[in-house]
Amino acid sequence: MSIEVQSDLPxxxxxxxxxxxxxxxxxxxxxxxVLHHRFETCKTTPKPENRVYLKPPxxxxxxxxxxxxxxxxxxxxxENYFRTVVxxxxxxxxxxxxxNSIKDKxxxxxxxxxxxxxxxxxxxxxxxxxxxxxxxHSLGVSLDNRGLLFVGHSxxxxxxxxxxxxxxxxxxxxxxxxxxxxxDNYFVSGxxxxxxxxxxxxxIVPLKGIFFLEKSNTNQVIPVTDKRHAFERLLACMIRxxxxxxxxxxxxxxxxGLCRQVPCWNLQFDQTGQAYNLLKxx
Amino acid sequence: xxxxxxxxxxxxxxxxxxxxxxxxxxxxxxxxxxSDSMFSFNETGTxxxxxxxxxxxIGQICAAIAQEYxxxxxxxxxxxxxxVVELLEKELxxxxxx
Numbered sequence: 490m491s492i493e494v495q496s497d498l499p500x501x502x503x504x505x506x507x508x509x510x511x512x513x514x515x516x517x518x519x520x521x522x523v524l525h526h527r528f529e530t531c532k533t534t535p536k537p538e539n540r541v542y543l544k545p546p547x548x549x550x551x552x553x554x555x556x557x558x559x560x561x562x563x564x565x566x567x568e569n570y571f572r573t574v575v576x577x578x579x580x581x582x583x584x585x586x587x588x589n590s591i592k593d594k595x596x597x598x599x600x601x602x603x604x605x606x607x608x609x610x611x612x613x614x615x616x617x618x619x620x621x622x623x624x625x626h627s628l629g630v631s632l633d634n635r636g637l638l639f640v641g642h643s644x645x646x647x648x649x650x651x652x653x654x655x656x657x658x659x660x661x662x663x664x665x666x667x668x669x670x671x672x673d674n675y676f677v678s679g680x681x682x683x684x685x686x687x688x689x690x691x692x693i694v695p696l697k698g699i700f701f702l703e704k705s706n707t708n709q710v711i712p713v714t715d716k717r718h719a720f721e722r723l724l725a726c727m728i729r730x731x732x733x734x735x736x737x738x739x740x741x742x743x744x745x746g747l748c749r750q751v752p753c754w755n756l757q758f759d760q761t762g763q764a765y766n767l768l769k770x771x
Numbered sequence: 772x773x774x775x776x777x778x779x780x781x782x783x784x785x786x787x788x789x790x791x792x793x794x795x796x797x798x799x800x801x802x803x804x805x806s807d808s809m810f811s812f813n814e815t816g817t818x819x820x821x822x823x824x825x826x827x828x829i830g831q832i833c834a835a836i837a838q839e840y841x842x843x844x845x846x847x848x849x850x851x852x853x854x855v856v857e858l859l860e861k862e863l864x865x866x867x868x869x
Contacts, residue, residue, distance in 0.1 A: 716790045717789060717790045717792055720789055720790065732798065733798070734782075734785055734798045737785045737796050737798055738785055738787075741785065741787040741789065741794070741796070742787065745787065745789050745790070748790070749790075
């Protein structure tokens with residue numbers, strides 16, 4: 490899947506942050522998402538009865554086969570300000586309407602998100618939910634062309650494990666990774682929303698294992714046989730953007746299939762770095 | 772509890788069979804920590820929920836459980852009543868009228 494960014498205003502070499510260079514390609518892929526930045530007022534008016542989500546700063550409407558995302562004020566009556574996004578049913582074409590203050594920001598350049606929202610993960614999480622995918626709060630690596638995903642709570646050791654895996658694996662991303670199902674196989678790729686490791690790899694690799702991190706004084710992998718438990722732990726790490734009814738349906742189906750198909754292990758590891766050899770030998 | 776009464780899943784929830792266990796997530800704008808609000812059933816509860824999804828009466832739910840489990844009808848009725856009250860309190864089901 491590729492993301493093509495279009496704009497009413499001209500792009501320059503510095504419109505986007507250099508971190509996107511890792512992911513830049515020359516032409517769109519067959520499966521392509523278009524984000525079009527428009528610098529005008531959105532003419533589509535959402536009807537209150539079509540609202541399916543309200544939690545400032547977001548309100549979501551589903552009407553006439555379109556999704557409308559509004560960036561709203563915190564206080565009732567939650568007026569829209571600055572931004573509205575209108576998409577088709579499949580989230581293939583996103584028109585992002587920006588007001589004049591955003592125009593200045595665009596022209597200034599150095600943008601750290603493609604959508605020009607504080608983070609891309611909200612809209613990306615929605616887009617992926619309609620394409621058999623999700624974003625995981627995780628460390629993703631490519632080891633001998635095998636995708637490995639390491640998950641755990643914020644202090645579980647993702648950064649430590651990234652340091653260990655750097656011995657011979659490419660880091661896809663140490664904070665947010667995309668997992669997708671295509672042709673009955675699961676794949677993992679990194680994102681530009683990295684943590685401490687800015688030098689990420691743009692590879693898309695088959696996902697061969699999910700590891701629940703556990704700091705220890707030993708190094709071993711223990712298969713997780715309770716798939717239901719694995720499901721709950723993965724759900725806790727899944728980025729959950731604007732949780733509408735249909736989003737939950739897609740997310741639960743996706744995660745359920747992921748747990749069934751991709752082997753999950755508890756990974757106990759210490760500081761010696763031997764976990765790398767353990768995983769390399771699997 | 773009226774044995775002819777029918778309940779149906781609320782349209783504010785989503786339910787899925789996850790590895791043989793029904794998991795229910797309440798869908799509300801502004802829902803916070805899902806782990807506090809997620810709901811799942813034991814084996815009997817799963818059977819009862821599947822009956823609720825099929826819009827079976829309370830009496831039919833009890834009969835379906837009695838067919839599968841070796842318990843007295845009084846005990847089954849008490850269990851179903853307790854479950855229905857809990858589901859209503861959590862707004863996971865609503866009374867259904869044709």
